[in-house]
Every structure is written in structure tokens, then in C-alpha cells.
Amino acid sequence: MKVRRExxxxxPPRQAPLKLGPATDTLISQGAHFLGxxxxxxxxxxxxxxxxxxxxxxxxxxxxxxNVLDGSLTPDVMLMTGLTAEEIEAFGGINELPAPPPCGSPAPPCAVCATTWALRPRQ
Incomplete structure (x- = not known):
């Protein structure tokens, strides 16, 4: 038996309600009324x-x-870890060179792998 899809x-995008306080709602109602x-x-x-x-x-x-999303790993690591750029540098900085992800995936590394790889100790 075949299922037929029409x-x-x-x-259309649904309208989202706007939550307002009573005083603001009154102002809007009165303003709309008197402005027609x-x-x-x-x-x-x-x-x-x-x-x-x-x-x-x-x-x-x-x-x-x-500026936060400038394409380098440092801002990504800052956002994910909460560290400042100075704290990241104190840990040895970030290796910005592309490399295979630690998980071995041929695809671009996931955020966790990229962070782990970027913060690894430099040799």
C-alpha cells in the first residue's frame, strides 16, 4: 500500500506574542486609539x-x-572555556595551524576536539 503525500x-511564520507590563500595554492601547x-x-x-x-x-x-568571531581559534576557545586571551597565552597559547582532529575524523573537528587540540602543550 502506497502512502500518498500531498x-x-x-x-507562514507564526506571530510571536509580545509580553508587556500593564502600564506599557495601556500606553500602546491609548496611543494606537488616538492615532487611529x-x-x-x-x-x-x-x-x-x-x-x-x-x-x-x-x-x-x-x-x-x-571582532569576537574573527576566524581564528582564540575567540572560539575564549567563548567555550570562559578564559581570557591572556589566560590562554599563559597556558602556552593556541596553535592555529590546521591539523587532523584528535578524534581522527576526516571532517573538520568538532568544537570540543578543536579546543582540546588548540590548548594542547606545544612541543
Missing amino acids: ATAPK STKKDLVAEAVRVHLDQRREDLRTGMVEAL
Whole structure:
């Protein structure tokens, strides 16, 4: 017996509820009412305006995040271990040369293997 599957259209993203305090909800309700708008439209516009006004703060945050993820192993090890760059150097630093993972896998090493290999004592 064959099971027949019908093609279904992709589901639209579901809307997530926004949890607000009662005072904020009252402000939004009153603002939307007196502006002749829906609460949803008022909040959407307010978020767009707020983010536009704080564009430089957003850019700064993105640059800081990208600096952490610079493609070297040191930031990865810092994130996984909680060590600072200075503490990693005190342990002998990180060997950035590519090498087979300790697990012997031909694929790129998993995060644990990469960290273990990077922090191994240098000869």
C-alpha cells in the first residue's frame, strides 16, 4: 500500500506574542486609539523608529560581535572555556595551524576536539 503525500504550501511564520507590563500595554492601547492605528502597527513603527535612532549603537554592537568571531581559534576557545586571551597565552597559547582532529575524523573537528587540540602543550 502506497502512502500518498500531498504537496503543502509552506507555512507562514507564526506571530510571536509580545509580553508587556500593564502600564506599557495601556500606553500602546491609548496611543494606537488616538492615532487611529492598530496596536500592532504602532509597535512596529515604534520599533523601526527606535532602531533607526540607535543605528550607531547597533553598528557598534555588530562590530564588537564580529571582532569576537574573527576566524581564528582564540575567540572560539575564549567563548567555550570562559578564559581570557591572556589566560590562554599563559597556558602556552593556541596553535592555529590546521591539523587532523584528535578524534581522527576526516571532517573538520568538532568544537570540543578543536579546543582540546588548540590548548594542547606545544612541543
